[in-house]
Amino acid sequence: MEEEKGKSWAALLLEVFTSPGNAFREIAERPHFWAAGITLTIINLAFALLILPKWQEFSLMGVDFTEYATEQMSADALEAITQTSASVGLILVAVLSPWVMSLIIALLLKIYAAIRAKEAPFGSLFAVGIYGYAPVVLGAVIKNIIIMFTAVENIDKVNLSLAVFAPTQTGFLYYFLSACSPFTWWSLILWGIGAAAVMKDKKPTGAVIFLFALWLIFALIIGAFGNWASAFY
Amino acid sequence: MKKKIAVFLGLALIVAVIIGAVIKSSSESVVEVKTAEAKTMEYEDKVLATGTVEVVDSVDVASTLTLPAKLTLKVEEGDQVKQGQVIAELDVSEQKQQLKSAEDNLDAAEKALANAKKANQEIAAAKKDAEKNLALAQQELEAVKALIQEGKAGQQELIEAQQAVAAAQQAKNTIEMQAKAMDTSTLELQVEQARAAVDAARSAVEKGKIKSPIDGVVLQITAKSGSYVQPGMPLITVGKPEQLQVVAKLSEQDINGVKVGQEVEVRWAGAPEQVVKGEVSRIAPVVSAPEIGQTETHIKVYITIDDGAALKPGATVDVVIYRVKPRQSLLVPNEAIIEDGETKTVFVVDNGTAKKVTVQTGHSNELYTEINEGIKANTRVILEPKEIKDGQKVRLTGGGAQ
Numbered sequence: 001m002e003e004e005k006g007k008s009w010a011a012l013l014l015e016v017f018t019s020p021g022n023a024f025r026e027i028a029e030r031p032h033f034w035a036a037g038i039t040l041t042i043i044n045l046a047f048a049l050l051i052l053p054k055w056q057e058f059s060l061m062g063v064d065f066t067e068y069a070t071e072q073m074s075a076d077a078l079e080a081i082t083q084t085s086a087s088v089g090l091i092l093v094a095v096l097s098p099w100v101m102s103l104i105i106a107l108l109l110k111i112y113a114a115i116r117a118k119e120a121p122f123g124s125l126f127a128v129g130i131y132g133y134a135p136v137v138l139g140a141v142i143k144n145i146i147i148m149f150t151a152v153e154n155i156d157k158v159n160l161s162l163a164v165f166a167p168t169q170t171g172f173l174y175y176f177l178s179a180c181s182p183f184t185w186w187s188l189i190l191w192g193i194g195a196a197a198v199m200k201d202k203k204p205t206g207a208v209i210f211l212f213a214l215w216l217i218f219a220l221i222i223g224a225f226g227n228w229a230s231a232f233y
Numbered sequence: 234m235k236k237k238i239a240v241f242l243g244l245a246l247i248v249a250v251i252i253g254a255v256i257k258s259s260s261e262s263v264v265e266v267k268t269a270e271a272k273t274m275e276y277e278d279k280v281l282a283t284g285t286v287e288v289v290d291s292v293d294v295a296s297t298l299t300l301p302a303k304l305t306l307k308v309e310e311g312d313q314v315k316q317g318q319v320i321a322e323l324d325v326s327e328q329k330q331q332l333k334s335a336e337d338n339l340d341a342a343e344k345a346l347a348n349a350k351k352a353n354q355e356i357a358a359a360k361k362d363a364e365k366n367l368a369l370a371q372q373e374l375e376a377v378k379a380l381i382q383e384g385k386a387g388q389q390e391l392i393e394a395q396q397a398v399a400a401a402q403q404a405k406n407t408i409e410m411q412a413k414a415m416d417t418s419t420l421e422l423q424v425e426q427a428r429a430a431v432d433a434a435r436s437a438v439e440k441g442k443i444k445s446p447i448d449g450v451v452l453q454i455t456a457k458s459g460s461y462v463q464p465g466m467p468l469i470t471v472g473k474p475e476q477l478q479v480v481a482k483l484s485e486q487d488i489n490g491v492k493v494g495q496e497v498e499v500r501w502a503g504a505p506e507q508v509v510k511g512e513v514s515r516i517a518p519v520v521s522a523p524e525i526g527q528t529e530t531h532i533k534v535y536i537t538i539d540d541g542a543a544l545k546p547g548a549t550v551d552v553v554i555y556r557v558k559p560r561q562s563l564l565v566p567n568e569a570i571i572e573d574g575e576t577k578t579v580f581v582v583d584n585g586t587a588k589k590v591t592v593q594t595g596h597s598n599e600l601y602t603e604i605n606e607g608i609k610a611n612t613r614v615i616l617e618p619k620e621i622k623d624g625q626k627v628r629l630t631g632g633g634a635q
Contacts, residue, residue, distance in 0.1 A: 142251060150258040157258045164253030169265060170630065182247045 009035040016131050020190050024128060024197035031127035033102075040098045040130065040137045047144035048094035052087060057152045059086035098137065102129030105211075109195045112210050118199040128194030132187050139183030175226025179219035188215055263626040267616045268582055269566050271608050276562035278598040279555050280491060284481035284499070284536065286548040291472025292446050296462050298323055298437070304468065306458045314445040320469055323462070325441030332434035339427035346420040353415050360408045367401035374398050449473045452546060477541030479511060481552040482531035485520060490556040492516075497536045498553040504543040511538035513554060557596045564601040569614040570594065580615040581608060582627060587615055589623040 006026055007015065013036050015023035059082055069075040106125040113120035139160050146158050157169075161184075163177040192208030201207070296302060303324035314320055374394040380386035453470040456462050479499055483491065497511040517533035536552065544550065570592075571578045577594050580587045592607030608614070613629070615621055 143254070146251075146254055146258060154258045154260075158254050159257075160250050160254055162250065164250060164257050168628070168630065182243060182250055186243065186247075 006030065010039075012036070013039065013131065013134060016134050016190060020193045021197070023131065024190075024194040027127050027131055027194065028124050028197040028200075031121070031124040033123075033127040033130040036127075036134075037098055037102070037130045040133060041095055044094040044098060044137055044140055045091065047141050048090050051144050051147045051155075052090060054147060054152055054155060055090050056083045056086055058155050059083060061153060094140075098130065098133050101133055101136070102126055105129035105132065105191050108211070108214060109191065109198075109207065112195065112207060113199055116199070116206070118201075120195070120198045124198045125195065128191060128198060132190035132194050135183045135186035135190065139181060170227075170230050172223045172227040175230075176219055176223030178226070179215075179222045184215070185212075188212055263585075263628050264587075264621060265630045266582075266587070266618070266621065266627045268613045268629050269569065269616055271563055271565045271604060271610055271612045271614055273561055273563050273610045274601075275559050276557065276564055276596070276598070276601060276603055277555065277559040278490070278557040278596050279553050280483060280487045282481045282483050282487065282534075282552045282554065284479040284534075284550050284552045286501070286541070286544045286546050286550055287478055287480055288452060288472035288474055288546045289476040289478050289537075290447070290449070291452060291470055291546075293467040294320065294443055294446065294469045294471060295467045296323060296443070296464050297440050298325075298328075298464055301461045301463050302441070304456055304458060304460055304462045306454065306456075306469075308451045308454075308469070310451050310454055312451045314449060314451060314471060316445055316448050318445045319442045320445050320451065320471070321443040323441040323443065325438050328434060328437040328441065332431065332438050335427065335430040335434040339424065339431050342420065342424040342427040346417060346424050349415060349417045349420050353412070353417065356408060356412045356415055360405070360412060363401065363405035363408045367398065367405050370394070370398040370401040443468065445471050447471060447473075472546070474546060475541070477538055477544055477546060478514070479536040479538060479544075479550060479552060481534045481536060481554070482521075483534055483554075484529060484531060488516070488532045488534075491534060491554055492556075496555045496558060497538075498555075499536070499538060499544070500551045500553075501544055501548050503545065503548060507543040509538050509540065509543055511536045557598075562595065562603040563605075563608075563610055565604055565608075565614050566616060567597060567600060567602050568616040569618070570597075570602050571618060579604075579608065580618040580621050580623075582613045582615060582629065585626055585628070587618065587621045587623065587625045587627045 006029075007023075009032060012023050012027060060079060068078055103126065106122060106129045109125045109128065110120060110122055113125075143158055143160050147155050150158055159178060161178050161181040163169075163174055163180070166174040166177050168174060188211045189204075189208055192204040192211050195207035195211075196202075196204035199207070296304075305322045305324070306320075307322060308314060308320045374391075374397070377386050377390045377394040381388075381391055449471045450473070451469060452472045452474065454468065455470075456466070456468045462468060479497075491513065493513050493516065495513045497513060499509040499511055501507075501509075513534055514537040515535040517535075520530045520532050523530055534554070536554075538544070565579060569579045571580075576591060578589050578591050581590050582588075590607050593605040595603030595605050597603070615627065621627065
């Protein structure tokens with residue numbers, strides 16, 4: 001999908017990393033998101049498929065299916081169901097996450113615009129969501145590459161967040177730090193810049209603070225919930 | 234400038250996170266485990282239950298009459314009684330009248346039999362006389378016949394002699410008929426029947442006297458003097474209160490491991506400061522059906538007690554059966570034990586590594602297992618180690634059972 005005038009979607013996708021202000025000003029003017037969205041989805045899916053065999057193997061680790069087998073469901077059948085569920089889950093997350101996340105971000109930015117009584121077309125905000133999601137996809141690509149070179153039993157330890165510096169893998173701090181990913185922060189900043197471009201603000205500070213505040217609430221909830229849930233295991 | 238520094242810091246953070254993730258994922262897998270220390274502690278395995286104090290040797294005395302009768306008590310609860318002592322009386326005036334009547338009947342029957350026997354004796358004497366007379370008449374006839382052949386007697390004498398024989402024969406026949414008519418066997422049967430009736434009436438009168446079947450103490454009286462009691466209804470319990478036992482009711486889960494000879498402690502709310510020692514003497518061979526108002530089945534365990542002075546028959550008591558008496562043992566939480574057929578193992582933590590050790594275990598209660606051999610005190614064992622492999626690196630988190 002080439003832009004009629006100006007830069008191509010591919011150029012914009014790259015410029016989001018190098019000169020996000022300019023890129024989002026152009027995206028705000030021509031909010032075409034399909035090509036970029038599909039590209040990000042394909043990249044996400046491709047790298048997910050690369051780690052699929054390992055992921056399937058990991059899903060069976062540490063589970064003694066004979067313990068759960070019944071007359072109606074043999075251990076082999078349970079194993080097959082678990083593997084299939086893990087595969088479907090991985091693929092669904094890879095395919096849907098760029099679109100769902102962009103939708104959520106667009107909705108939040110729409111609310112932010114409404115609070116500030118600014119005009120912000122939803123389509124433009126959704127395009128911002130798609131392009132701003134690129135760092136998260138980059139993070140997923142790096143993570144999946146690391147997983148490809150990691151022993152199966154350790155793939156749950158591959159984590160591109162500040163949790164890699166946590167002393168233990170339990171507790172509120174660990175789960176809170178798990179939400180502290182620099183790639184997420186990067187995307188949050190890009191979404192703020194994009195929102196400012198759509199709302200024609202001179203500086204993105206307001207939108208960035210708004211998004212970071214929401215993220216902080218989300219991260220605290222994740223920390224508390226993870227800590228609560230881990231008490232049962 | 235600030236923007237450049239921010240970008241630089243951001244990139245540095247990303248690089249740091251990536252490096253951290255690579256290092257962490259390539260490091261040896263470390264599993265977080267909960268552990269507990271093997272400790273030498275007091276170990277015991279006991280079963281708690283409730284039971285009832287019962288007298289070992291006791292008898293319920295009831296009315297054996299066939300009809301309801303008025304009761305008169307001769308003892309009170311707590312009285313010492315001897316075997317055969319009358320402890321209550323039932324009103325048997327009706328039975329006494331029946332006895333009197335039966336005795337009269339017997340008397341009459343005996344008299345009739347005596348008269349008949351006397352008459353028989355007289356007939357026997359008359360029969361002898363008649364036989365004698367017949368023999369004489371026949372001798373006379375033979376003598377007359379001889380005289381006629383000699384010509385010394387005539388036909389007249391022969392006819393007279395023949396008539397004398399016929400008369401003697403007639404007399405004998407008559408007496409024999411009388412003797413046959415005087416058969417005393419019927420009268421003897423009547424006497425026997427009358428005697429049996431007397432015995433039955435006397436027995437009924439005797440049953441009015443309720444006697445203690447054993448030496449002992451009147452433990453319980455369940456009827457009042459003056460009341461009419463039904464046949465078969467227990468009236469008085471006599472027993473030996475110095476010989477008590479406790480009957481405990483154990484659930485099917487708790488009976489496991491309970492054996493004859495195990496020590497028992499009995500406590501009664503009526504004497505809470507006293508602990509009565511006892512011993513399991515018998516375990517019921519069947520599971521008893523639930524009692525009225527209850528849903529759980531139970532198994533009766535009989536406990537002999539050393540000194541029951543502090544207890545009272547019928548009391549509900551708390552029973553502690555020691556499957557294992559308190560003793561010092563090396564213990565680990567049950568969650569640390571892995572059973573693989575006959576072999577039992579634990580994982581111990583040795584310099585951050587899980588090490589599988591075969592152990593010999595003793596008894597287990599609901600929390601702990603005794604370790605007889607395999608590990609020493611203060612060894613740290615991994616709890617719920619199902620997914621741990623021998624030689625696995627582990628990191629300790631939290632504490633286990635204390």
